[in-house]
Amino acid sequence: xxxxxxxxxxxxxxxxxxxxxxxxxxxxxxxxxxxxxxxxxxxxxxxxxxxxxxxxxxxxxxxxxxxxxxxxxxxxxxxxxxxxxxxxxxxxxxxxxxxxxxxxxxxxxxxxxxxxxxxxxxxxxxxxxxxxxxxxxxxxxxxxxxxxxxxxxxxxxxxxx
Numbered sequence: 001x002x003x004x005x006x007x008x009x010x011x012x013x014x015x016x017x018x019x020x021x022x023x024x025x026x027x028x029x030x031x032x033x034x035x036x037x038x039x040x041x042x043x044x045x046x047x048x049x050x051x052x053x054x055x056x057x058x059x060x061x062x063x064x065x066x067x068x069x070x071x072x073x074x075x076x077x078x079x080x081x082x083x084x085x086x087x088x089x090x091x092x093x094x095x096x097x098x099x100x101x102x103x104x105x106x107x108x109x110x111x112x113x114x115x116x117x118x119x120x121x122x123x124x125x126x127x128x129x130x131x132x133x134x135x136x137x138x139x140x141x142x143x144x145x146x147x148x149x150x151x152x153x154x155x156x157x158x159x160x161x
Contacts, residue, residue, distance in 0.1 A: 002092035
C-alpha cells in the first residue's frame with residue numbers, strides 16, 4: 001500500500017520508480033537523473049524543451065504524472081545515455097511510455113509520447129474537462145461529415161439540362 005497525503009501525492013523514491021520503468025536499461029554507473037516533465041517548450045530542440053523539476057533520490061511526495069529517467073552507462077570518456085519516459089499512476093504503479101537512446105535529437109523524439117502522456121494525465125485529473133473537450137471535437141467532426149456528405153450529393157446528383 002502506498003502512503004498518500006491530502007493532495008493525492010504518494011511517498012515514493014523516484015529512483016526506485018525509474019528502475020522499475022526502465023528495467024534492464026536502468027543504471028547509475030556513471031550518473032543519471034530523474035525529472036518530472038510538466039510541459040514542453042518547443043522553442044528548444046534539446047533537453048531544455050522538457051520543462052519540469054529534477055528530483056533527488058530518496059522518499060518524497062510525488063504526484064501522478066510524467067517522468068523521465070536518464071541512465072548513464074559506458075565509460076567516463078564515452079558515456080552511453082538511455083532515456084526512459086514513464087507515467088506514475090494514481091495507485092503508485094509505473095507505466096513505461098517510451099525509450100530512446102542518446103542521439104542529438106533524443107528530446108524531440110520523445111515529444112509525441114510526452115504530449116500523449118501529459119494529455120492522459122490531464123484527462124485522469126479532470127475527467128469532466130476531457131469529456132467536454134471530446135464532445136466539442138465530436139460536434140466538430142459531425143459538422144465536417146455533414147459538409148462532406150452534402151458535397152458528395154451535389155457531385156453525384158444527375159445532371160439536369
